[in-house]
Amino acid sequence: MKLASLSTPGGLDNLSITDAPDPGEPGPGQIRVRIHASSLNFHDYGVVTGVIPTANGRIPMADGAGVVEAVGEGVQExxxxxxxxxxxxxxxxxxPAPIDNFSTTPGDGVDGYAREVVVGPAHGFTHAPANLNHAESATITTAGLTAWRALVVDGGLKAGDTVLTLGTGGVSIYAVQLAKMMGARVISTSSSDAKLERLKTLGADEVINYRSTPDWGKAVQELTHGRGADHVIEVGGPGTLPQSIEAVSIGGHISLIGVLTGRAGDVPTARLMAKQARLQGLIVGSRAHQQAMVRAIEANGLKPVIDRQFPLAEIADAFRYEASGAHVGKICLTI
Known part of the structure; x- marks a missing residue:
């Protein structure tokens, strides 16, 4: 079978496509899956570029969608x-979350889904949404579930709430779609007027160019008549967190998801305390969370936004495209 593997110390030039032996038939509690698609995430980019160290020869990609070819003894699901x-x-x-690291995450601590066939524990998969194709399904593992947990599981999102999203990456676009699906009002930011127009077509009610409006936290307050956003999908980290705290409502919820602007920095703790807001870090979610999201996607007919697809052989080019920041939504691999 074909697979992509990474030679240490990482870097896109150290990604190679090779042939490997077929993994064979599933054992007890396992399933054999023919992988048809994966999707790129910021975490995957960190692994393949060497920013997040991994084992030599690691097969990257946390997301994988495909078809079950065989089931092992005892598998009933x-x-x-x-x-x-x-x-x-x-x-x-x-x-509750039992882990605070990526030691069991495919494509990081263990081999991932940049390969044609995988044999693994049945509990490492869920049914895919019936209304989605393989590429669309592959987007829910990381980006989709992160947005779902932030808004629905941790945030308790309800109709009429205001959600603030930052940028046009996979998590942020999913947050726009899920928030609108749940009956919320959405305010979105970007540095690109063209991307802001695209956000409007995806359901954003108001948009803010954070480059021309650097005090965008105040702009959110003005758009909400001084109430602020009930939920903030914070993907930037220390560079954007002060503005997110300014934007959030009193008693609101900030989901700390990304570190696009760095891993450490000053936090205006006095302002956060005065806002009496909840700042909650999270990393994706559980299998049960994913199963609940699948049901919601099917019930509402949600269709993920895919910007572009690349064949597995062009995995390095796919990551270069991700690094360019030109995309809106998800970038996928077809396998």
Missing amino acids: FNAGDHVVSTFFPHWLDG
């Missing part, structure tokens, strides 16, 4: 022919 999608934390099935 899946049958051959089922469409499935991977989970980010294969051993976090339900309940």
Whole structure:
């Protein structure tokens, strides 16, 4: 079978496509899956560029969607022919988060889905949404579930709430779609007027160019008549957090998801305290969270936004395109 692997110390030039032996038939509790698609995430980019160290020869990509070819003894949830999608934390099935690292995350601590066939534990997958194709399904593992957990699981999103999203990456676009699906008002930011227009077509009610309006936290307050945003999808980190705290409502919820502007920095703690807001870090979600999201996607007919697709052989070019920042939504690999 074909697969992509990464030679240490990483870097896109150290990604190679090779042939490997077929993994064979599934054992007890396992399933064999023919992978048809994956999708790129900022975390994957960190791994393949060497920013996040991993083992030599690692197969990258946390997201994988495909078709079950065979099931092992004792597997009752899946049958051959089922469409499935991977989970980010294969051993976090339900309940509170039991892990604070990526040691079990495919494409980082263990081999991922940049390959044609995988044999692994059945609990490392869920059924894919019935209304999505493989590429669309591959977007829910990391980006989709992160937005779902931030808004629905942790945030308790309800109709009439105001959600603030930052930028046009996969998590942020999913947050726009999920918020509108749940009946919320959405305010979105970007540095590109063209991308702001695209955000409007995806459902954003108001948009702010953060380059021409650097005090965008105040602009959110003005757009909400001084109330602020009930939920903030904070993907920037220390460089944007002060403005997010300014933008959030009193008693609101900020989901700290990304570190696009760095891993450490000053936090205006006095302002956060005065806002009495909840600043909550999170990393994706559990298998049960993903199953709930799948049901919601099916019930509402949500269709993920895919900007562009690349064949597996062009995985390095796909990551170069991601690094350019030209995309809106998800970038996928076809396998």
